[in-house]
Amino acid sequence: MTYDLLIGDRSYSSWSLRGWLLFAKFDIAATVHDTRFYIPQFQEDLKPFAPARTVPVIRLPEGGIVMDSLAIAETLAERHPDKGYWPEDLEARALARGMVAEMHSGYGALRSACPMNLRQSFVDFPVSDAVAADVARIEQLWAAARALATEGPWLFGAYSVADAFFAPIAARMAGYGLPVSEASKPYIVHTISDPTFLEWRRRGLQDAPQSKYDLPYAAGKWPGPD
């Protein structure tokens, strides 16, 4: 018996990407069920995961539904304490938790102006002051994390929940060409070049594009490896 994980469109669903990374990057087996947005089947696909109304959502091997990416992260961390979901160091762990919570509830300007789209880049995206402020805040937190990091390329050195939560942000920074400092660039490149991320993106490209995610900016090639 394994976990069941319901996810939405891989090219566009940033919360699904986070939920899926929480399994894939920590080597936890899950039966993945794909659904797609803007089709009646979406509500049907959700029914076995009631009372969830959004993706990602999981069913525990022994039964029981966990909805919401943050609850999924905490549940997996609790059930698999040997997997290193959170940094070991207490100061780093506290910061990681705060960053993940802030990501989960914040950055509204960035999230609404730059919906995740892993199929292309937007070459002439106009960056508003509000989006720039979100980017600056995220970069501040990334620098604070790196200051506490152990060895390794991720925010706190080893991969943690924080990296799963900020992966769609790194993808947006790359895809929308958002103005970031030199210090942040290696992390963005590392995130969108990671083999697990590439697996997710490639699988998403097999689906038909969703026109709801078209934006009135010129389209460019995806800035990362295929």
Ligand SMILES: N[C@@H](CCC(=O)N[C@@H](CS)C(=O)NCC(=O)O)C(=O)O
């Ligand atoms: N707070 C939720 C947000 C989940 C969410 O908004 N998921 C979107 C897809 S990225 C969704 O299911 N949208 C479908 C809908 O709202 O009908 C989480 O962290 O999991």
